[in-house]
Amino acid sequence: MLFKSATSNNLKPSNHRPLWRGHDDAIALQNDDSTVTYNELLKRSQTIALSLLAELNTEDLAERRVGFLLPAGADYIAVQWGIWKSGGIALPLSLSATAAELEYLISDAGATFVVVDQQTAGNAAEVCRSLGIPMLQVASLNKNGQSVPSNLPDVGADRNAMILYTSGTTSRPKGVVSTHAMIESQINTLIEAWHWQSDDRIPLFLPLHHIHGIINVMSCALRAGATIDPFPRFDMDTVLARVADHAYTVFMAVPTIYFKIIQAIEAMPETQRQKTVAGFAAMRLMVSGSAALPETVHRKWTELTGQILLERYGMTEIGMGLSNPYHGQRRAGMVGQPLSGVEVRLKSEEDGAIITKEHVPGEIQVRGPSVFQQYWNLPAATAESFDDGWFRTGDIAVVEDGYYRILGRQSVDIIKSGGYKISALEIEAVLLDHPDILECAVVGAADELWGEAVAVAVVFKNAGIELESLRDWCRDRLSKYKIPQRLLAVSSLPRNAMGKVTKAEVQKLFEKSVEIHGS
């Protein structure tokens, strides 16, 4: 078949190795404040696993969900591994989630505990209290297990390991369930494709409730025995200072970050600029993904640093699917070819035929050991998302000269802003609770920095309100990145003959208007 990858199945059950891996006294985490070795991580995860089991007086968490609200660092990794070792399902929670959002995630997943540290306890305390779920301090889990003699369960590769929530065409996020085998397959594929090595050093500043930060950066680095520099959030000044010190060999980010860094480099004094550029130029690999990398940004990056960014395409449900080559030509505007072990096909939206020719667009469908098997507690949504065993991504692409190019998405209700996937329906449901809003339509408006900006056309009941006032009202209801950045007051929403709001027309309103921009 024309677009099929060469399959190298890295996942025969006999090849399965646990997701937690030691590399003796090699350094797993290093920043200005501390150094943590792999042996220390293994030891701490063991203690945490035993503590979690002791909490329930059981020998196996048996796929109970354990939420954790922790920044990047040793605690995060030790808790994630500890949950896996004790047979639980890891439920990483977003540090930017509001109380209402946390409540939904924790209750939808049916979490048994939520693990926090001193800084994050405040975010979760009230939610856990109202749901009646124990909140455990990571510091006490780190101690308790030491005194509990117990065996750890034998956790097989087909056990469920993690739930990541993804926003989509429904108003509430769906939990994507992955097994140990799936995660292992996703990691092994990338280690092979991008030549991860034990002497790699990478900054980790992406959020750790999404696959980009969790799998592509953190888990690949850990499995390869590399060193991670963890950041609680993207702190550009510190990251760039370390780049200038040649602290990293690999760098992975979303297009918005490359855009922001270009602006920062251009504003630097000459000496600092030269050092920063030299730090980037010396890296062995720089990857962009999670949203389309504009060709202008791709080219600008090469002009500035001499590096050719490697763009790849992925999704929470499939891991990484397509990638430009490590060796070979990396093309701007293209996402490359199927990764090893991933099968990709394009299916015509018009007649449902499997596309076998170049330049003919179709939906990307994916199959293979990295692909998920179920949305948590949503059998109907799961069934709908598969087509004869192939996962329907909802993304449209063509193949040009052997490389895939992403053309867009089937659903106008999905917005990608700064690499975050956001559901227009989720935001509309929240905005409709505003006392002044009669009706509204949320769309993604093209935006140079964010890729798409959350934009809302509103029919007000009486007097209108300003964007800033609406943003303030949203702050304790929506994560910051979901809060509308643009607002347009309209007398009515464009509708089709059936009375359904035509989102394409709403998008055009934002193209025409000179709107007020948020931050």
Ligand code: MLC
């Ligand atoms: C931050 N803001 C955003 C935003 N991120 N607004 C819209 N969209 C976003 N993505 C808001 C902030 O809340 C703030 O609002 C203002 O913008 C400026 O904030 P900032 O501090 O300057 O932004 P910063 O912290 O630098 O965040 C930018 C970012 C972040 C790019 C680092 O958005 C980010 O981490 N994105 C990555 C998301 C990700 O990992 N996606 C992968 C999903 S997995 P205010 O009101 O306070 O001024 C996936 C699969 C795959 O997609 O293929 O990888």
Ligand code: AMP
């Ligand atoms: P998420 O559901 O958050 O995992 O986001 C997955 C979505 O991000 C995909 O379905 C694509 O729409 C988008 N995406 C990821 N990588 C790219 C890319 N390189 N170019 C365009 N879109 C991308």
